[in-house]
Amino acid sequence: MSTLFLVATPIGNLEDISARALRTLREVRLITAEDTRHTGKLLHHFGIPTRLTSYFEHNELRKLDDILNALTEGDVALVSDAGTPALNDPGFLLVRAALQAGHRVSPIPGPSAPIAALTASGLPTDHFLYLGYLPRKASERRKAIEIVKDLPYTLIWFETPHRMDEALADLEDVLGDRQIAVAGELTKLFEEITRASLSETRRIYREKPARGEYTLVVAGHSGERATWDEGQVRATVLAALAAGERPTPLAKRLAAESGWPRREVYALITELQKGAE
Numbered sequence: 001m002s003t004l005f006l007v008a009t010p011i012g013n014l015e016d017i018s019a020r021a022l023r024t025l026r027e028v029r030l031i032t033a034e035d036t037r038h039t040g041k042l043l044h045h046f047g048i049p050t051r052l053t054s055y056f057e058h059n060e061l062r063k064l065d066d067i068l069n070a071l072t073e074g075d076v077a078l079v080s081d082a083g084t085p086a087l088n089d090p091g092f093l094l095v096r097a098a099l100q101a102g103h104r105v106s107p108i109p110g111p112s113a114p115i116a117a118l119t120a121s122g123l124p125t126d127h128f129l130y131l132g133y134l135p136r137k138a139s140e141r142r143k144a145i146e147i148v149k150d151l152p153y154t155l156i157w158f159e160t161p162h163r164m165d166e167a168l169a170d171l172e173d174v175l176g177d178r179q180i181a182v183a184g185e186l187t188k189l190f191e192e193i194t195r196a197s198l199s200e201t202r203r204i205y206r207e208k209p210a211r212g213e214y215t216l217v218v219a220g221h222s223g224e225r226a227t228w229d230e231g232q233v234r235a236t237v238l239a240a241l242a243a244g245e246r247p248t249p250l251a252k253r254l255a256a257e258s259g260w261p262r263r264e265v266y267a268l269i270t271e272l273q274k275g276a277e
Helices: 019-027 036-045 060-073 091-100 113-121 138-148 161-175 198-206 230-242 247-258 262-276
Strands: 003-007 030-033 052-054 076-079 104-108 128-133 154-159 179-184 192-197 214-218
Touching (some): 003 019, 003 091, 019 076, 030 060, 036 052, 052 060, 113 154, 113 179, 113 192, 113 214, 128 138, 138 161, 154 161, 161 214, 161 262, 192 198, 230 247, 247 262
Parallel strands (some): 003 076, 030 076
Antiparallel strands (some): 154 214, 179 192, 179 214
16 A cells, blocks of 8 residues: 655755755655645746646545545655645645555654744743644633643644734633743744733734734643632722722732632722712
8 A cells, every 4th residue: 555645845045955855755646735826836946847736725525536536546745835744734644544545554653843943932841742733713712721720731822913912811811911922923934922021922922013923822721820719809899899900900900819710809809889879
């Protein structure tokens, strides 16, 4: 049986592609790519004439049989637009189908944005969770963050520039003001990795021009502090309000101290203020 090669391609700098990846792309019968225009530029740059076909989210079922038929005649390479294929693309469906058909599946390792960002983040790398893109809808995004908020692992997400402010706000609200590294334009001319607290990072990215997509690497739950019960939070809020502390900084401070989401602390402050009127 033939082999389906999973070939990692550059996430930015073309020099990051391996000699083995280039040789494999030259030798296979067919290359299946997320975007043939994007991959076509890569092949042209390296003078690789191998036939190219598309395989992406909206045609994966229609193209699956064609690619499996090609595998019966020779080896095939799967690539994504950038980085390691089968992460955040329909490549896993092809991998599973190829295995079920009795073909060999072999990875050609190389660039990967989540791993590159993690290793440069300054956050623990011994245990981590890669979680793909944060959900678009606010309610679904907050729910996804809630699920992992008490886990001790470093957390990795992708996010688009136009949703950064909302995403950072939800992360801070649910997780508290943890440390985060935001990696953008990795391996490219304008590569930048920001390492700061979530609140400071949110301020920074409000003022930045949007470039490409970002990889977010967030510290896991430290486990050093038990979450306060409601009575403890209420008593602290009442004492702080009586001392003249303002609601917004109070909510931020108590979220960090109590383990409660800032939005819930603020809602409780508002409730207690109304009750005192």
